[in-house]
Amino acid sequence: MNFADKFMVQSTFTFFGHHLLQMNTIIHLLKTSTSAAHIHQIQTQLIVNHRHLHLNTTVAHHFIAACRSFSLLTSAYFLYTRHLNLKPHVWICNTLIKSLTPRTSLSFYAHMNRNSIDANNYTFPLVLKALSDLKDTSCGQRIHTHIVKLGHLDDIYVGNSLMSLYASVGEMGFCRQVFDEMSQRDVVSWTIMVTGYRQCGKFSDALSTFERMCYANVVPNQVTMVNALATCASCGAIETGVWIHEFIKRNSWELDVILGTSLINMYATCGRIQDSLTVFLSMKEKNVFTWNSFIKGLATAKNVEKVLWWFSRMNQETGIDPDEVTLIVVLSACAHSGLVQKGKQIFDSLMNNEYGFLPNAKHYACLVDLLARSGRIKEAMEVIKEMPFEPSKSVWGALLVGCRAHGDLEMSEFAAWNLVKLAPNESKWYYMLCSLYTDMGKWSELDKVRVLMTAKGFKTDFGVDMLESKYAMSY
Numbered sequence: 001m002n003f004a005d006k007f008m009v010q011s012t013f014t015f016f017g018h019h020l021l022q023m024n025t026i027i028h029l030l031k032t033s034t035s036a037a038h039i040h041q042i043q044t045q046l047i048v049n050h051r052h053l054h055l056n057t058t059v060a061h062h063f064i065a066a067c068r069s070f071s072l073l074t075s076a077y078f079l080y081t082r083h084l085n086l087k088p089h090v091w092i093c094n095t096l097i098k099s100l101t102p103r104t105s106l107s108f109y110a111h112m113n114r115n116s117i118d119a120n121n122y123t124f125p126l127v128l129k130a131l132s133d134l135k136d137t138s139c140g141q142r143i144h145t146h147i148v149k150l151g152h153l154d155d156i157y158v159g160n161s162l163m164s165l166y167a168s169v170g171e172m173g174f175c176r177q178v179f180d181e182m183s184q185r186d187v188v189s190w191t192i193m194v195t196g197y198r199q200c201g202k203f204s205d206a207l208s209t210f211e212r213m214c215y216a217n218v219v220p221n222q223v224t225m226v227n228a229l230a231t232c233a234s235c236g237a238i239e240t241g242v243w244i245h246e247f248i249k250r251n252s253w254e255l256d257v258i259l260g261t262s263l264i265n266m267y268a269t270c271g272r273i274q275d276s277l278t279v280f281l282s283m284k285e286k287n288v289f290t291w292n293s294f295i296k297g298l299a300t301a302k303n304v305e306k307v308l309w310w311f312s313r314m315n316q317e318t319g320i321d322p323d324e325v326t327l328i329v330v331l332s333a334c335a336h337s338g339l340v341q342k343g344k345q346i347f348d349s350l351m352n353n354e355y356g357f358l359p360n361a362k363h364y365a366c367l368v369d370l371l372a373r374s375g376r377i378k379e380a381m382e383v384i385k386e387m388p389f390e391p392s393k394s395v396w397g398a399l400l401v402g403c404r405a406h407g408d409l410e411m412s413e414f415a416a417w418n419l420v421k422l423a424p425n426e427s428k429w430y431y432m433l434c435s436l437y438t439d440m441g442k443w444s445e446l447d448k449v450r451v452l453m454t455a456k457g458f459k460t461d462f463g464v465d466m467l468e469s470k471y472a473m474s475y
Contacts, residue, residue, distance in 0.1 A: 023059055030062040036070045043075055054079060060092040068099050077104060081111050094122050102130035106139065113146075121152050125161035132168045140165045141174075153181065160188045167196030172205070190216075191224040198227050203235035210240070220247075222259055229262040233269040241266045245279075255283050261290045268297020288323050296329045304337035315355075322355055324363070331366035335373055343370040361387075365394035372402020377411055393422050400432070409440050427458045434460075 029042055042063070046054045053059055067076040076096060080088050088096075093112055097105040109127050112119060119127070124147055131140045144162060152158045159182040166175035175196050179189060190213040197206035210228045213220065220228070225244055232241035245263055253259065260283040267276035280286070280294045291314050298307045311330050314320055322330075327350060334343030347367050350359045359367075364387045371380035380399055384391050400415035413436050419429040430453045437446040450460045 022053060023056055026053060026059055027062050030059075030066045033066055033070075036072055039066055039070055039072050039075065042066075043079060046079065055086060055088055055092070057089055057091050060088065061095060064092075064095050064099055073100055073104070077108060081108065087115055087117050090117060090120050090123065093117060094120075094126060097123065097126045097130070102133040105130045106134075106136075119146070119150065121155040121158055124152055124155075124158045128158075128161040128165045132165045135169050137166070137169050137171055140169075144174075144178075153178075154183050156182065156184055156186060156189070160186075160192060163189065163192045163196075167192050167199070170196075170200040172196050172200060172202065185218075187213075187218055187221050187224065190218055191221065191227065194224060194231070195227045198231045198234070201234075203231050203237075206231040207235070207237055207240055222253075222256075226258060226262045229266045233266040236270055238266075238270040238272065241270065255279065257283070257285055257287050257290060260286070261293050264290060264297065265293040268293060268300065271301065273297055273301050273303070286318075286320065288320055288326065291318075291320060292323070292325050292329065295326065299329050299333040299336075302333075302336065304333045304339060307333045308342065324357060324360060327355065327359075328362050328366055331363060331370065335366060335370040338374055340370055340374045340376070343367070361389045361392050362394060364389065365392060365398050368395050369398035369402065372399050373405065375402070375406045377403060377406065377408055381411075391418065393419060396422065409436060412436055413440075425456065427453070427456070430456070430458060 026042065026046070029038070033039055033042070046059075046063070054063070063079070064073070064076050067073050073096075077100060080092065080096060090112075093108065097108055100108060106127065109119070109123070111117075112123075124143065127143055128140065131143065140162075147153050147158060147162065153162075159178060163175050163178050166172070166178065172193075175193065179185065179193055182189065190209065193209045194206050194213070197203070197209060207228070210220075210224070210231070213224070225248070228244055229241060232238065232244070241263075248255070248259070248263075255263070260279055263279045264276045267273070267279065276294060276297050280290070283290065291310075295307055295310055295314070298310065307330060311322070311326070314326070315322055327346070331343055331346060334340070334346065344367075347359065347363065347370075349355065350357075350363060364383065368380045368383055371377075371383065377399075380402065384395060384399065387395075396415045396418045400412055400419065403409075403412040403415060413433070416429055416433045416436060419426075420433070423429060430449055433449045434446060434453075437443070437449065453460050
């Protein structure tokens with residue numbers, strides 16, 4: 001080796017050695033930084049003295065992590081978009097997109113496009129997740145076009161992420177299109193379809209997709225089963241629910257809190273209280289959601305004695321504290337069963353903060369319902385006047401139900417007009433007023449309501465009997 005070759009090798013070694021020393025120094029400083037000011041100083045050094053070092057993926061990883069820990073991700077964003085002209089590697093871009101807020105990550109993706117930095121199959125799931133969080137379908141369709149053009153639709157992870165975006169905004173037509181076009185599908189693909197249909201209320205489609213999945217010999221996972229069980233509960237598909245339970249037992253799945261609670265909710269909602277109790281007792285671990293599902297099932301079955309017994313046991317023996325939902329269920333059960341004193345006692349306990357929280361507007365609505373259903377209209381009105389919230393639709397609806405049941409037409413009228421004020425675009429309250437004024441023989445008032453209905457575009461030619469059946473009270 002001649003002198004020139006020796007000099008080149010030595011120079012190269014010195015360069016890389018110096019570069020490695022710089023890199024290790026920067027990484028050490030980033031890992032040991034204790035303030036935002038340190039990060040700003042390191043960023044300045046990267047810009048002024050080490051113009052290429054920021055492109056090293058290891059340095060970038062530590063710099064972005066340090067920025068995240070000090071809530072300085074804007075600094076990282078600016079470093080890779082404004083201060084330096086050289087293009088970062090797509091791996092660095094992906095790391096940054098994953099760390100940024102959804103809106104800022106989309107801005108960075110746009111920067112990648114403007115600067116001809118090609119996204120890869122790891123980029124698109126991150127961008128699609130940001131779009132899903134923002135519920136941005138129109139931008140999602142543009143990204144969909146990018147995915148197709150760059151040939152990433154065959155990547156199952158990208159396809160699933162695109163499906164997830166469409167499902168999250170209820171665009172099940174687009175979701176199904178992506179599903180049908182995918183060259184391969186896995187349990188996640190099928191689960192997204194089942195979940196998406198369930199969330200937008202298309203229960204028959206959700207169940208038929210679940211059945212197709214099973215026929216395709218794709219083994220469901222826990223998320224699939226939880227959503228399938230929720231669908232069964234929503235549409236009363238007890239046969240499918242029982243089949244799912246048998247599958248769980250046949251495959252020796254553990255009934256953890258999530259799966260067990262889903263089964264309890266399905267059985268209880270479908271009126272199979274004994275089956276829900278069997279599942280409930282078999283679970284090794286329960287949480288407040290498990291208890292709420294079981295107690296709500298008992299309440300739905302109008303078994304208020306058992307509701308109160310299990311509520312007492314939950315409160316005293318298990319160490320699981322009831323939450324706001326528990327108290328709503330129990331108070332509502334008392335209201336529907338006419339247990340006024342017991343309901344008032346429970347509400348007083350709430351007022352005394354015995355459960356660790358004070359009553360909210362829904363609890364007050366339950367109390368109004370309790371009193372109004374038992375004919376204590378004046379007492380219910382006193383509660384409404386003294387409650388620390390503005391009366392909600394639930395409150396006035398509860399009062400209206402009680403007043404109608406006990407023939408107090410004047411107070412029914414008062415409650416109905418308050419409902420019209422709160423929900424001027426809901427037709428059922430106008431129909432209720434028409435029914436009331438017909439019963440009261442107030443024909444001029446009836447005409448005024450019909451004028452309002454015409455202005456709102458509501459029909460005014462319903463017979464009184466039809467009104468009562470078609471617009472049954474629900475609040």
